[in-house]
Amino acid sequence: MENSSTEILDLSSLPQEKWWTDECLYQVGGFWLMPEVVQSVDRVIKQFKPLSSDIILASFPKTGTTWLKSLLFSIVHRSAKDRLAIESPHNLVPSLEMLVYAKPNQPLITNIPFSTNNQSCRIFSTHIPYQLLAETLNSSECRVVYVTRNPKGRPISMWHFVNKWHFVNKWKKAKEKPWPFEVAVDKFCNGTFPCGPYYDHVMGYKKLSMERPSKIFFVTYEELKNDPKTHVKKLAEFLGYPFEGKENVEEQVEEVVKSCSFEVLSNHKVNKSEESPNWFKVPYNSFFRKGAIGDHENYLCDETIERIDALTREKFHSCGFMYGI
Template sequence: MMENSDLEMWSSKEKWWGDNCLGRVDGFWLLPQFIQSIDRVVKHFKPLPSDIILASFPKTGTTWLKSLLYSIINRSSKHRLATKNPHELIPILEVQVYATSNEPLMLTPSSSSINRSRRLFSTHIPYQLLAKTLDSSECRVVYVTRNPKDTLISTWHFVNKWIKAKEGSWPLEVATDKFCRGVIPCGPYYDHVMGYKKLSLEKPNNLFFITYEELMDDPKTHVKKLAEFLGCPFIGEDREEQVEEVVKSCSFEVLRNHEVNKSGESPTWFPLPYNSFFRKGAVGDHKNYLTDETIDRIDTLTREKFHSSGFMYGI
């Protein structure tokens, strides 16, 4: 990672939406306001063996996975999801924890410190930038990915909720082209996914790789697998009821209807209201927006980036 974030960022930049630019760092396009904090994470974050890190590309199911992970680890405190947004319960390393200092911000009871022996964090930082950090630790990482076409549509909707979008929306045609070229926050998407996919094959005991579609198709089975991976399996005669309760309390409909997640207020760490993190949560929503030609373009890219590497996913 670079020693001087600003100089490195501005030596390689590109517009991705209107006058908004991204900085290119080690092959990935990052939002300028987070490059210095990402640099802090890379240089100063020392994960403990007991830490759990949820990694993901933006808009691939992060909010849902945060809810599930929190409920699995803090079963007696899962009711807190009714009063706290999942992003407050599991802070983002580069956005909340290392936002302003080389020292991590104190984790208050409203964040991941309920279970003091298991710290929970999340990140959108690509593995390629975090390799030394993760490879030197026995911490456990959960990575979630989502169909590239649905990821594109979810990203497009999310960006158009930004305040800047009032000055001019992000056209879907532009968003599609930027996505395919990899010039979107944390992109290229395919490189981001494959970095963690390869790690899951090399260190299956340390990285749990799951797709949004798998989880949607059979949440109970995968919640049980997640609990076993995290070292806290469901036990007792009522374990099936325990699993069902976690799945139900973390369902999209239940979470979306909590007052905190319907709120139009914005957190201190990101200029978007809490309700912007809950839109639709559906599989296949891209069919309502993308033309056949665009779908073919993305599928061709998916075959090249995923299928050629043996990862048969995304189409």
């Protein structure tokens, strides 16, 4: 599989909406993308040919991606899980649109296949909606893991992340003001949000999981947080890397869960660093905030909670996905 040149999308031909100050999101296939990734998303769709042994971690931004990258890497490459102490999970499990296809005609970037007792495989991540990636994912027997998180926390996490990101990149020069929280909430509810609408993004993968449960492992952040050992074992079985042994299975699972816990990961030097990866100018430490459930209660008023809950009933509950409230 090699990158090849493709026709460059003309951004001026795409619908666009402002989401913060003068910055616009561009609509592709009904979803809003940041201008930095429009071309790379197009390259992923047109060029990526997944192998049957590939694992694709899909998610909406800020829904537990970093944690799942750590878990998947540790499950598949158990003998190399200590790499998480010295390398960011985002470097070990590269993003298709942010790293692998970030530039045209560059050599394909993959995570190094570490030596394990099992067959090595490649693990990639993506925030691309299933609706845009369906043909690509369905073209092989690759397995997909999708994680989602309570909708009421999405504008909060993104608000924190964007303000940290823009502080590093622009405020020092342009003296721009922070992204107002009420604007972040409004944009989330209206769907004009990076990779949004959120509800459509989640339901694309949720419907796939109901139609083809052997293809995709769909899990919520809350399920993982409340019972990590059970879900880690299920993940391992789904991926084809089950925990084995008559006596030490629980110890193996416990070791993976502990090494990938928020408390352990967030205290590694690499994840506390103020330095930024070369593929996205945001500090490594911005990928770790709280990792808690229910933090929205500290930010959202009753009126806003009801506004988001009403959307959740309409978009999730009406489709039989009883989640988010």
